[in-house]
Amino acid sequence: DVKVTQSSRYLVKRTGEKVFLECVQDMDHENMFWYRQDPGLGLRLIYFSYDVKMKEKGDIPEGYSVSREKKERFSLILESASTNQTSMYLCASSLGAGGYNEQFFGPGTRLTVL
C-alpha cells in the first residue's frame, strides 16, 4: 500500500526559528512536492523535485528551501520562520513522468508560528 509520511502532525515554533519538515515516501516515486494549504486559497505549490538533488521552484518559494539527498526523502526548510508561514503543509509524491500520474499525499503538518 502506498504511503507518504510526514514527521509531525502539529508543530509550534517561534518567529525566527529554523524549521524542518520531513517527508518520506515508500513507493520509489521520482517526483516529490511540497504544498501549503490555506482556507480559501486551496493548495499552492512551494517546491518540487523530479530526482535526487534536483529541485524546482513552485508558485510561492519565497522564505522556503528544500533538500532531497535520497530518493525517498524530501525536506522543507523554513530558514527563519515568520507568522505568515502559519499554515497546513502537505507533502506529495508521484511516479514520473507524465501528467496523468496522480499524486499521493501525506497527512499534513499543521505549523503554527508564534
Added chain:
Amino acid sequence: AQSVTQLGSHVSVSEGALVLLRCNYSSSVPPYLFWYVQYPNQGLQLLLKYTSAATLVKGINGFEAEFKKSETSFHLTKPSAHMSDAAEYFCAVSHRDDKIIFGKGTRLHILP
C-alpha cells in the same frame, strides 16, 4: 496557462440527495483531470481521474465525473449523499509535465 475554477466554496445537500460539485478548467491542450477528497485532519486522496480514455469516469465511494470538452467542465456527481461524504473536494488539472494545478476547493456539507 492552465487553471481550474470550482463553483461554490461551500455546498450543502440533504442526506440521500444528489451531490453535484462543479469544476471548469482552462487548457490549451487536452488535459488530465482529477478529483481529490480531503477528510478532516487528513491529506488528500484521489477520487478519480480522467486521462482521455472514457469521458465518464467512475471513482471510489460511488462518485463519478464526466469530461465535457465543449463545456470545459469536469463536474463531480454522486446519486445519493451519505453523511460520510462530508469533506472538502478539490478539482485539479495537469498536462505533460508532472505538476498538478488545484482548484480552491469545495466543502461539502451533508444535512440530516
